Amino acid sequence: MASDEEIRELEAAMAQYSAVAEEVEAYRRSMEEYIRLQGKNPETDIKTRLFTQINNEPNLQEGEPVPDQDLQQPKVVSMQETKSLSWKWLATAAAVLLVGSLVLNYVFFNRYKEFKEYKDKYQSLLVSQNSILSKSNLYKTRLEQMQESMEIIQDPKVLKVPMPGTKAFPEALATVFWNPQSQEVYLKVNKLPEPTADKQYQLWAIVDGKPVDMGVFEMGDTASLLQKMKVTGKAQMFAVTLEKKGGALQPTMEQMYVAGKIPG
């Protein structure tokens, strides 16, 4: 392909001599035939996409024509232009830049090392601070729960009802804290075996000889705390049975683990 200058010369010659123009046209037709012979069918959806795009084009008729270089004469990839820049200047500039960048690299690398040390220290501090914070939150919650429990236990109106194990489960032990005035009932598990996943312990109050449901309670970590149960204003006795998960309507007497009478 010719350079821009060559093209200009050629066009001038074409305008002057029809023989040149004919020759150029013949060459062009050969090239175009060569190209046509190497044609390739594009994917069919490109046409669909093209027409969609055309139909979405707003106000084409009125729109200002956009200047577009690609509509001009054929171009050439010119490597000549870069040569015309003074290579000496470029070389000098490159050398200066290289030295400058080496120095800066050294400075920044040292800074970076320092910075990285601090960053590592900072991060490990952050981690330990976080773990301390979360631990301290945990202790705070536990402390609050303990305080709450203490207040309940120390309240003189609250009756402490120990429930020793029954004959079937002599090892078991639990305690009820009951405030007959506010009717609140709290349960403390002292020792109960961990039930299977489908079972739950249920607390009962015996009121005038009849069992009244006081709710099921959790085991595991929660078992170390006082658990608030349902309220009752009257009771002669408390007992715990093992029932299916969610509780039962009537206690299963064979599965009674602990039971205790109200003192006095």
Next chain:
Amino acid sequence: MQGLKARDQKIFSYLYDQYSPALYGVIVKVLNDDSSAGDVLQDVFMKIWRHLDRYDETKGRLFTWMLNIARNTAIDILRSKSHKMEQKIRNMPDDVHVVDSLIAVQPSTDYLGFSRILEKLTKEQRTLIDLAYYKGCTQEEIARVMDIPLGTVKTRMRNAINQLRTILNK
């Protein structure tokens, strides 16, 4: 032509059917990349559609005009991508493999009208024409890339084009 300038979509659709294989072939050859060629083709036809009013019949045939748009668009894309490649060629003019990868020509069997006609050109002749047309190389660049003297490039190029004309005129 009037219908085209008035932007008649039916006529444009005919134009697409008529010329898209040739333009697509050019784009694929320039880019050596089938995956992006479809998008470029759509782009090229969008340009043609937008600038139909600037086509001047007195200056050349419509096909020539459209080919120029396709080729220039594709070469622009190639140039923006290929700076590194040029760098390589400049530094290693003796490395035959680099040259081979630059002028890599797509397997000819893919092409529609590709027939025995073009096989009458030697591989070197086709490479010369392809470098000039599809890669937009000047003769000086071809000389550097193929590592042959500029005078030889000019002679061989002339022979290649004459050969092409002879073959096509048969």
